Amino acid sequence: MFKICDKYGINYKYFESSDELKDKVKGIKYYNHLYSNKVIYSDFVRIYKFEHELRNVLLRYTLIIEESLKNILVSYLNCIEAKDTFLTDINQYDTSPKNITNSINSIKKIFDKQTNKHSNPIKRKNNQ
Numbered sequence: 001m002f003k004i005c006d007k008y009g010i011n012y013k014y015f016e017s018s019d020e021l022k023d024k025v026k027g028i029k030y031y032n033h034l035y036s037n038k039v040i041y042s043d044f045v046r047i048y049k050f051e052h053e054l055r056n057v058l059l060r061y062t063l064i065i066e067e068s069l070k071n072i073l074v075s076y077l078n079c080i081e082a083k084d085t086f087l088t089d090i091n092q093y094d095t096s097p098k099n100i101t102n103s104i105n106s107i108k109k110i111f112d113k114q115t116n117k118h119s120n121p122i123k124r125k126n127n128q
Contacts, residue, residue: 083089
């Protein structure tokens with residue numbers, strides 16, 4: 001406890017009881033990092049493996065959702081027989097006075113991504 005108090009600048013007296021020190025440490029919420037004597041190394045390994053598996057599952061389903069959204073967008077663009085300039089054509093946007101700023105900002109973002117000099121896939125696509 002004394003090391004924790006020193007590290008976080010908590011004033012204490014050496015004759016204070018451990019309960020008093022614990023109360024002071026609770027003020028900085030460090031008690032979340034205190035483990036009981038029953039915790040063993042394999043518990044941390046198990047938590048790490050669980051977190052790794054959870055991340056893999058979440059990533060897998062995130063990619064499935066992303067792919068589905070892309071398919072929906074492409075299907076929509078095919079259904080309306082969109083031209084290749086569909087996203088960059090000003091006529092595709094609501095240019096009413098109240099919405100013109102949003103439309104222009106959207107087009108700027110698209111052009112910025114199309115002219116990104118650090119992206120190899122975009123360079124390749126522009127060359128094609």
